[in-house]
Amino acid sequence: MQPRRTNPERAEATRAALLEAARALFVEKGYAKTSTPEIVEAAKVTRGALYHHFADKPDLFRAVLEREAQAVADEIEAAASPGPAPRAAVIAGSLAYLDAMSVPGRTRLLLVDGPAVLGPSEIASIDEAHAARSLREGLEAALGPKPRAFSIPAMTALLSAAFDRAALAIEAGSDPAAFRSAMISLVERVVPPA
Amino acid sequence: MQPRRTNPERAEATRAALLEAARALFVEKGYAKTSTPEIVEAAKVTRGALYHHFADKPDLFRAVLEREAQAVADEIEAAASPGPAPRAAVIAGSLAYLDAMSVPGRTRLLLVDGPAVLGPSEIASIDEAHAARSLREGLEAALGPKPRAFSIPAMTALLSAAFDRAALAIEAGSDPAAFRSAMISLVERVVPPA
DNA sequence: CAAATAACATACAGGCTGTATGTATGCAAC
DNA sequence: GTTGCATACATACAGCCTGTATGTTATTTG
Structure with missing residues (x-):
């Protein structure tokens, strides 16, 4: 848990967290009924991170x-x-x-x-x-x-x-x-x- | 165009107008990108009529x-x-x-x-x-x-x-x-x- | 070490869905 | 024929969601 992390590491970690959380919710509730606030909450990031890594939903x-x-x-x-x-x-x-x-x-x-x-x-x-x-x-x-x-x-x-x-x-x-x-x-x- | 119309007639007419307008828009833009305001505008009715005849989208x-x-x-x-x-x-x-x-x-x-x-x-x-x-x-x-x-x-x-x-x-x-x-x-x- | 940039975080505008409430017209009983 | 009710809408509102614009912090680069 060093607070010292390289940039590509951070990016890849949040990217993976978003993909994993999104997959689980898309499977559970379907794409349409899954909201981006839900996804980022499950991934423990903010919507800003999501829209930084992906163009849109x-x-x-x-x-x-x-x-x-x-x-x-x-x-x-x-x-x-x-x-x-x-x-x-x-x-x-x-x-x-x-x-x-x-x-x-x-x-x-x-x-x-x-x-x-x-x-x-x-x-x-x-x-x-x-x-x-x-x-x-x-x-x-x-x-x-x-x-x-x-x-x-x-x-x-x-x-x-x-x-x-x-x-x-x-x-x-x-x-x-x-x-x-x-x-x-x-x-x-x-x-x-x- | 008599303003005198029986109730089942009115209902069936608006129902048909909604179904026709909805079909055209669902085909053209897909279900998700078609909004109920668009549908009722094309059908020349109001959203009240839509939600009177159908439970939801x-x-x-x-x-x-x-x-x-x-x-x-x-x-x-x-x-x-x-x-x-x-x-x-x-x-x-x-x-x-x-x-x-x-x-x-x-x-x-x-x-x-x-x-x-x-x-x-x-x-x-x-x-x-x-x-x-x-x-x-x-x-x-x-x-x-x-x-x-x-x-x-x-x-x-x-x-x-x-x-x-x-x-x-x-x-x-x-x-x-x-x-x-x-x-x-x-x-x-x-x-x-x- | 300073500037630049990547990686977020926050705030906001617009739009959409569903519901709650209001209204007018047909209809049915008396 | 009028009174009361139900049908068929119309309008207004609350809550949520998406995408963008702007702000902030940590990292990298010269």
């Missing part, structure tokens, strides 16, 4: 989301290393995605409030930079270059949406096994065995 | 959404009459859904702002009462009672999400033909021919 939300999307992408990468069996890698990545999205709050942040606050196009670009990219590359590796009845980017988007809905349903209390198996069944029909 | 939004979901469901029903060919009916209903969702504003209302404002569970129940129910019944008719690798309600939810993403992508400017064919391809893999 959506900008803070965006920062929370990018962290979260990065964490999800990391978990997928760890599980679905693109080895010699691309089909197995896609299925492993699929289950890893559902596991990653079961971390409390992630569905609300990334799938519910995110599109409304930042717009579906910005969410799509965050997604394409993280989780969806893994899926697309997995499909390309598993399907090869021969002609197909569908475009890979389009099918990636459709499957990605199905993944999201599965995560939401599981979060809402549906049977996880039922949605996991339905999702795998869907992927297997798109990527035929060998 | 989310309640007005819900009324707009229910109308919209009903309209979508009607278009699907018209196209996918469950005749003797259940597989063809599912495919016809699929294309009808994408057409219905191409009416300007519907994706934003039903797929973007809806889940954030009313919560995904309430949106899911509105959907199950309208469009998703058609799809589930179509799948049941097309797949029959024999055992499958997946549960029909779960697969209905996943396909429904893929439909929604296709509608969003088309709205965002992606190639409609690519998404239509990818979507049909997905449905065909779930519902094998005959």
Whole structure:
């Protein structure tokens, strides 16, 4: 607890406190019903600090989301290393995605409030930079270059949406096994065995 | 323009004016950035009238959404009459859904702002009462009672999400033909021919 | 050590939501 | 037909929230 702290240290500490407090409140009450006075109180800073680090409330939300999307992408990468069996890698990545999205709050942040606050196009670009990219590359590796009845980017988007809905349903209390198996069944029909 | 109007007439007229004005503004600027003063100005009534007819702003939004979901469901029903060919009916209903969702504003209302404002569970129940129910019944008719690798309600939810993403992508400017064919391809893999 | 700057803190203006209260018109009973 | 009530609004107000503008303190730099 030295009162002697370097400037980047102070800044990073308050930034982290704001991100953590904001994440917790956005998850608990949703973006719209969370006020900046609440956030700064939980983070034990003032609104001046918030508006010093972030342009506005959506900008803070965006920062929370990018962290979260990065964490999800990391978990997928760890599980679905693109080895010699691309089909197995896609299925492993699929289950890893559902596991990653079961971390409390992630569905609300990334799938519910995110599109409304930042717009579906910005969410799509965050997604394409993280989780969806893994899926697309997995499909390309598993399907090869021969002609197909569908475009890979389009099918990636459709499957990605199905993944999201599965995560939401599981979060809402549906049977996880039922949605996991339905999702795998869907992927297997798109990527035929060998 | 007789100043002599019956009470139910007056009420229904202002209700309709509010719903129409609100829909237009929610579509143009989104729910969060649309204020009730704006809405009542466009509808040429006062905020007193709004809060007389609707409990609060989310309640007005819900009324707009229910109308919209009903309209979508009607278009699907018209196209996918469950005749003797259940597989063809599912495919016809699929294309009808994408057409219905191409009416300007519907994706934003039903797929973007809806889940954030009313919560995904309430949106899911509105959907199950309208469009998703058609799809589930179509799948049941097309797949029959024999055992499958997946549960029909779960697969209905996943396909429904893929439909929604296709509608969003088309709205965002992606190639409609690519998404239509990818979507049909997905449905065909779930519902094998005959 | 002095000036400049980063990192906040405080104060304020404008706008929005929901409620409480007031009013006029249709309506129903007598 | 008039009296009383309910419906359908209209107006006014209180509280909160967002973003900005300005002030203050600690750190860094020349």
